[in-house]
Amino acid sequence: MINLDRILGLVLLTLAVAYGWGAFNFPVAFAGPESVGPATFPKILAFIVGACSLYMLVKPDSLEEGEGFEYKALPELLLVLAVLVLYVFMMEPLGFVLSTAIMVAVLCWRMGVKPLYAGVTGIVSSTLVFLLFHFGLALPLPIGPWEV
Structure with missing residues (x-):
């Protein structure tokens, strides 16, 4: 049986990578690259979603008989x-x-x-x-x- 957590983890990891890739293409902040700018929060969010999705891939919830979607x-x-x-x-x-x-x-x-x-x-x-x-x-x- 395919674990739905692993499927969701893979989908979220793909989205996190695409989202993070897009964030790195944002323009540099007015005060310089090390300041808070439009790309800061998308990068942080992409990292958090990526880390959580990796956890879901590595250690999904175990399903008891009869559990699921x-x-x-x-x-x-x-x-x-x-x-x-x-x-x-x-x-x-x-x-x-x-x-x-x-x-x-x-x-x-x-x-x-x-x-x-x-x-x-x-x-x-x-x-x-x-x-x-x-x-x-x-x-x-x-x-x-x-x-x-």
Whole structure:
């Protein structure tokens, strides 16, 4: 029997390599190659995904008899995929804070969090990440309709 963890690990490793390769083709940061620029976070993310996928290839979860992929989870997985795709397309028109708050709130709600707490989590987390990127790292994020 083929272990689904190994298949997923191979797919994720391929994506991590392609993503990392693309990140190395980004333009050099304005302050120089050793400063934080547009390629920094994609490189870090590619490394993390690559390391996790290698772990999945080397040491996959052992399946007990009767365990495996459950098709009843497919609608939830498709909903997550749809939310993430919509998030990408809504980033520019709505801005980072609003689109991220909606995405986090919907995903938290689908994981069983009460809607009010999911909304608060989305708003607080997106605002904190925006402030970190904007003021702490001086990296611009889309502001959306509030842009002047």
